[in-house]
Amino acid sequence: MTNPPTAPALRLPAPHSAGCPFAPPPAYTEAAATAVLSRADLPGGESCWLATGYDEVRTVLSDRRFSADLRHPNFPFLVAGAREIVTDNPAFLRMDDPEHARLRRMVTGDFLVKRVEAMRPAVQRIVDETLDGMTAGRTEADLVADFALPVPSLVICLLLGVPYEDREFFQRVSRTLLSSASGVAKLTEAQDELRDYLRNLADRKREQPEDDILSRLAARDDLAPDDVAATGLLLLVAGHETTANMIALSTALLLDRPEQAARLADPAALPGAVEELLRHLTIVHTGVPRVALEDVELGGTTVRAGEGVIAMLSTANRDETVFGGAGRLSTDELDLDRDARRHLAFGFGVHQCLGQPLARAELQIALATLFRRLPGLRLAVPREELAFRTDSFIYGMRSLPVTW
Numbered sequence: 001m002t003n004p005p006t007a008p009a010l011r012l013p014a015p016h017s018a019g020c021p022f023a024p025p026p027a028y029t030e031a032a033a034t035a036v037l038s039r040a041d042l043p044g045g046e047s048c049w050l051a052t053g054y055d056e057v058r059t060v061l062s063d064r065r066f067s068a069d070l071r072h073p074n075f076p077f078l079v080a081g082a083r084e085i086v087t088d089n090p091a092f093l094r095m096d097d098p099e100h101a102r103l104r105r106m107v108t109g110d111f112l113v114k115r116v117e118a119m120r121p122a123v124q125r126i127v128d129e130t131l132d133g134m135t136a137g138r139t140e141a142d143l144v145a146d147f148a149l150p151v152p153s154l155v156i157c158l159l160l161g162v163p164y165e166d167r168e169f170f171q172r173v174s175r176t177l178l179s180s181a182s183g184v185a186k187l188t189e190a191q192d193e194l195r196d197y198l199r200n201l202a203d204r205k206r207e208q209p210e211d212d213i214l215s216r217l218a219a220r221d222d223l224a225p226d227d228v229a230a231t232g233l234l235l236l237v238a239g240h241e242t243t244a245n246m247i248a249l250s251t252a253l254l255l256d257r258p259e260q261a262a263r264l265a266d267p268a269a270l271p272g273a274v275e276e277l278l279r280h281l282t283i284v285h286t287g288v289p290r291v292a293l294e295d296v297e298l299g300g301t302t303v304r305a306g307e308g309v310i311a312m313l314s315t316a317n318r319d320e321t322v323f324g325g326a327g328r329l330s331t332d333e334l335d336l337d338r339d340a341r342r343h344l345a346f347g348f349g350v351h352q353c354l355g356q357p358l359a360r361a362e363l364q365i366a367l368a369t370l371f372r373r374l375p376g377l378r379l380a381v382p383r384e385e386l387a388f389r390t391d392s393f394i395y396g397m398r399s400l401p402v403t404w
Contacts, residue, residue, distance in 0.1 A: 289311075
């Protein structure tokens with residue numbers, strides 16, 4: 001079919017506004033209100049498509065005619081010059097099957113629901129001990145530094161076999177890798193630093209294996225050292241940054257909504273409440289990149305082979321036709337009684353987040369325990385003074401001063 005005339009292209013990534021800090025950048029929601037597919041310009045000057053509708057985003061993420069392989073010459077990058085630092089060994093998240101499936105299967109067992117359920121007592125212990133340390137002799141804290149970041153960092157270090165005492169290093173490097181403000185030089189340095197660290201750690205695990213993911217990967221004869229490092233980098237960065245930001249954002253959001261926060265005390269309501277928080281916040285504000293391998297009709301428009309597409313999870317998760325309806329608040333509002341199970345916060349299709357069972361367990365335990373143990377929890381500064389990570393591909397908070 002013939003593509004219709006389009007409005008001026010949106011420049012990516014779009015800036016956040018001074019309005020609601022829990023909403024996606026307004027340019028994305030405005031684009032979604034106009035069309036399910038819009039033109040956009042990438043930081044490097046290339047043009048791509050922006051998919052904003054729920055059905056269109058699901059199609060882009062699940063249809064094999066759209067590639068996740070960042071080695072493709074037309075893959076859309078959200079950092080100018082990032083193509084220059086693409087290696088021959090990206091993480092499996094940025095590959096297509098069968099290569100993606102082969103590498104992903106090597107770690108799938110560590111994140112199965114049954115395995116994660118068996119970890120709940122250990123996660124609960126980490127949450128309790130972290131709260132003990134945060135509240136000992138104190139009535140104020142930075143919830144990001146003292147709770148939201150340590151909990152998932154401890155959990156992923158335990159799973160991977162990364163020494164927790166190295167947290168300052170990998171947290172610093174992770175922030176650089178996730179920052180849209182990092183130039184090619186900084187990205188290259190950070191990527192090399194973390195890969196070298198993980199290669200050296202895997203070498204030690206090969207000599208002295210333990211019961212952890214890195215030890216099992218390092219012991220495989222069919223996995224190159226660079227592949228071990230790439231997989232470890234993906235799991236380490238994604239495993240603590242995403243959950244840490246979800247804990248902090250969820251807490252900040254609920255402190256203004258005590259009647260909804262009370263729902264966390266109901267074990268039957270807790271899982272659904274966390275799904276709604278995931279839908280409402282959708283912390284990957286910049287979207288998920290893909291490139292079309294052949295012509296595909298999407299939302300009444302033809303996406304040509306070789307054209308990039310950014311799938312906007314945040315706008316898809318606020319699609320009124322999917323999550324709205326009679327008796328429900330607008331999808332721009334938080335409603336912990338909403339059935340949000342179809343949300344796309346973890347992506348969709350074969351590349352959807354491997355660690356989602358663990359993330360759900362961590363969020364359920366961390367949020368329920370926090371509000372149960374600190375019923376008087378409140379902000380220690382005016383809301384307008386809260387600082388958000390608007391320059392990160394994983395949206396979150398720089399700090400969250402609280403008191404109790």
